[in-house]
Amino acid sequence: MWDWSYAFQILPELANVLPITIAATVVGFAAACALGLPLSLARKSNYKAISYLALGWIEFIRSTPLLVQLFFLFYALPLYGISFSPFAAGVLGLGLHYSTYMSEVFRSGIDAVPAGQWEAAKALNFGKRRTWTNIILPQAVPPIIPVMGNYFITMFKETPLLSAITLVELLQTAKAIGSGSFRYLEAFTLVGLLFFLLSYPSSLLVGRLEKRFQRK
Amino acid sequence: MDDEVHGGRSPDGVHQEPVVKYRKVSKSFGSTVVLNEIDLDIYPGEKVAVIGPSGSGKTTLARMLMTLEEPTAGTIEVDGELLWHQEVKGKLVPANEKHLHNVRSKIGMVFQHFHLFPHMTILRNVTEAPIHVQGMSRAEATERALEMLEKVGLSDKVDEYPSRLSGGQKQRVAIARAVVMRPRVMLFDEATSALDPELVGEVLSVIKDLAAAGDMAMMLITHEMDFAGEIADRVIFTDMGSIVEQGTPEQIFERPQSPRLQAFLSRFRQTWFMGGVQEASISAEKR
Numbered sequence: 001m002w003d004w005s006y007a008f009q010i011l012p013e014l015a016n017v018l019p020i021t022i023a024a025t026v027v028g029f030a031a032a033c034a035l036g037l038p039l040s041l042a043r044k045s046n047y048k049a050i051s052y053l054a055l056g057w058i059e060f061i062r063s064t065p066l067l068v069q070l071f072f073l074f075y076a077l078p079l080y081g082i083s084f085s086p087f088a089a090g091v092l093g094l095g096l097h098y099s100t101y102m103s104e105v106f107r108s109g110i111d112a113v114p115a116g117q118w119e120a121a122k123a124l125n126f127g128k129r130r131t132w133t134n135i136i137l138p139q140a141v142p143p144i145i146p147v148m149g150n151y152f153i154t155m156f157k158e159t160p161l162l163s164a165i166t167l168v169e170l171l172q173t174a175k176a177i178g179s180g181s182f183r184y185l186e187a188f189t190l191v192g193l194l195f196f197l198l199s200y201p202s203s204l205l206v207g208r209l210e211k212r213f214q215r216k
Numbered sequence: 217m218d219d220e221v222h223g224g225r226s227p228d229g230v231h232q233e234p235v236v237k238y239r240k241v242s243k244s245f246g247s248t249v250v251l252n253e254i255d256l257d258i259y260p261g262e263k264v265a266v267i268g269p270s271g272s273g274k275t276t277l278a279r280m281l282m283t284l285e286e287p288t289a290g291t292i293e294v295d296g297e298l299l300w301h302q303e304v305k306g307k308l309v310p311a312n313e314k315h316l317h318n319v320r321s322k323i324g325m326v327f328q329h330f331h332l333f334p335h336m337t338i339l340r341n342v343t344e345a346p347i348h349v350q351g352m353s354r355a356e357a358t359e360r361a362l363e364m365l366e367k368v369g370l371s372d373k374v375d376e377y378p379s380r381l382s383g384g385q386k387q388r389v390a391i392a393r394a395v396v397m398r399p400r401v402m403l404f405d406e407a408t409s410a411l412d413p414e415l416v417g418e419v420l421s422v423i424k425d426l427a428a429a430g431d432m433a434m435m436l437i438t439h440e441m442d443f444a445g446e447i448a449d450r451v452i453f454t455d456m457g458s459i460v461e462q463g464t465p466e467q468i469f470e471r472p473q474s475p476r477l478q479a480f481l482s483r484f485r486q487t488w489f490m491g492g493v494q495e496a497s498i499s500a501e502k503r
Contacts (some may be wrong), residue, residue: 102317120331123282124322124345124397134348138335 007186010177014170014190021169022198024090025156029174031095032155035149041132043107058100066097067161074165090162098155100191105147109140143213149206153199170194235260235322235400235433243276250458251275253290258401258433261282265436265444265465268454269480274437277404277454281435282325283316294319295400321349324399327386328406330386332378332393338365342393350397354415364392368422371493384415388422395426401433402426408440416440423447441484445469453477 006110040056061069084092113136121131163172174187234257243251251273258264268272279285279290283299291308292299301308302315311319311385333341342361346352352360365371368388378386387407394402404423408416420443427434427447438444445449452462453476461468461477472478 058408065256095389114331116327117333118327119282119284120327120333122320123323123325125317125349125393126345127317127349130348135333139333162278 002185002189002197003141003183005192006183009189011120011190014173014187014194017169018194020087020167021156021159023161024094024162024167025152027091028094028098029152029155029161031091032098032102032151035095035099037106039099039103040106040110043103044110054103058103061100066093066158067164070161070165079158086162086165086167089165090159090167093165094158094162095156098151101151102148105144105151106140108147109144110136111154112143113139127175139210146206146210146213149202149209153202153206157195157199165206187206232259234258234293234298234486236435237293238277239291239293241292243273243280243285245290249457251287254459256452256459258435260400261373261431261433261484262434263427263434263447263449265438265448265451266454267438267444267451267468267480268307268460269440272454274454275405278325278435279403281401282403283320294322321397322400322402323403324394324397325405326387326394326402326407330378330383331392332386332389334378337377337441338370338381338389339376340388341378341389342396345393345397360396361392364396365389366426367425368392369418382415383411384408384418387411387419391419391422391426395432399432399434404434404438406437406439408438439484441469441481445464453480455480456458 006080017165039054042050043058045051045054070089070093073084074086074094077083117135117139121135126135140211159169162169163175166172168176170191174184174191177187178184236256236258238254238256240255241256242249246390253307254273254277256277258349266277268274271446276285280287281294281299286302287363291301297319298308298311299319300311302311302393303309333344336344339358339361342364343354343357346357346360347354362374365374370385370388370392373381373385373389378389381389391407407423408419419441423434423436423443424447426432436444436446436448448465450462451468453460453472453474455476461472461474468477469481472481
């Protein structure tokens with residue numbers, strides 16, 4: 001049955017790898033944003049070929065499981081001489097996968113900017129790049145921050161998948177602890193608890209952000 | 217007098233090249249013809265008011281000059297340069313973005329719904345384009361912007377955001393933002409139509425001051441007949457995609473020739489007399 005002293009004994013070991021889980025989330029999320037924005041711009045491109053290519057890529061990535069993509073990056077690509085560390089492969093996989101969702105989020109933000117803003121930018125003779133960086137994106141991004149926050153939390157909860165490509169994160173550590181002592185209850189419960197303790201306050205924060213942007 | 221308006225001379229009688237030339241310009245959206253083979257010259261410094269029923273194509277006339285709408289046929293010249301076309305090896309081809317960018321710099325526009333940048337302060341709304349489009353130093357742009365904002369009576373609002381301003385104030389900022397670029401031609405697309413009646417006056421007076429300052433040509437698309445009569449050198453009446461009649465304000469408002477203009481003016485005067493009531497209820501609806 002549940003053993004408190006054992007739980008406290010393994011807690012530091014789990015807490016030790018928590019930064020890896022968090023780092024994978026943060027870097028993965030940054031990659032998702034960095035890839036998602038160009039993807040949404042490509043999707044809106046006037047050149048049909050680029051737009052359809054982006055659409056095809058988005059549909060393909062979304063319609064295949066993240067776990068398969070991670071395996072592909074980590075186990076299959078080295079056959080072609082491209083190999084990543086577990087962390088790099090994990091972050092790249094998360095980033096690629098979620099960039100297809102982030103691109104839709106960016107798109108909704110961009111579409112919500114009134115047409116008049118584009119016209120005003122043109123009338124003042126802003127070039128394409130300036131129109132994006134100075135006029136459109138600063139208006140498109142703030143309203144989608146809550147949605148981005150939700151994806152951040154979702155990604156955080158997906159990081160245990162990275163244990164499948166040997167990244168020593170929370171779940172992997174718990175498994176190791178369990179298989180060493182044959183006590184899985186405490187280890188997995190603590191993993192769940194740690195995720196909950198970080199996710200729940202974050203989702204409360206996102207909820208507050210949402211309310212703030214609605215009021216505006 | 218007739219000759220002066222209809223002929224190829226500028227209002228003051230001195231021979232000058234037009235700053236804007238429309239030649240056989242047509243525009244259709246799908247199968248709907250909005251403008252049909254329009255010829256129109258605007259001279260440097262000239263104030264041209266465009267009146268006509270809604271759907272007569274007058275807004276499209278301005279939007280094509282601002283490059284927001286591409287003509288279906290015909291050419292527009294700005295300062296002797298083709299706007300939507302460029303010559304490559306003796307052939308007219310559609311203008312590329314660089315060419316449009318160059319010619320567009322001579323045109324400025326004020327929109328019915330202001331379109332201020334909501335994420336920038338009033339000052340930045342006015343300095344943003346001089347800095348990032350014209351490459352002006354921040355200090356110089358700020359100085360010029362403050363000067364412009366003073367002219368439109370908004371010196372005390374420079375650090376506010378647009379959401380804190382009334383419609384009239386927003387439109388005055390929009391005017392400052394466009395004029396600070398020093399265009400050769402300013403377009404006013406129903407600049408007061410979205411305003412509450414009590415705010416119309418402040419915007420019109422700013423436009424009048426600008427008109428009096430002289431050097432900029434203006435095309436004013438408007439429903440304010442008194443205002444058009446007061447500041448325009450020439451009034452153009454458009455209906456069903458054509459310029460039906462043009463002349464001095466006196467000619468247009470006091471001695472209209474065509475039945476269509478007569479009908480338009482009498483219809484307009486009726487609604488005008490029957491009340492601010494109707495106008496007010498329309499603007500209330502908009503809100």
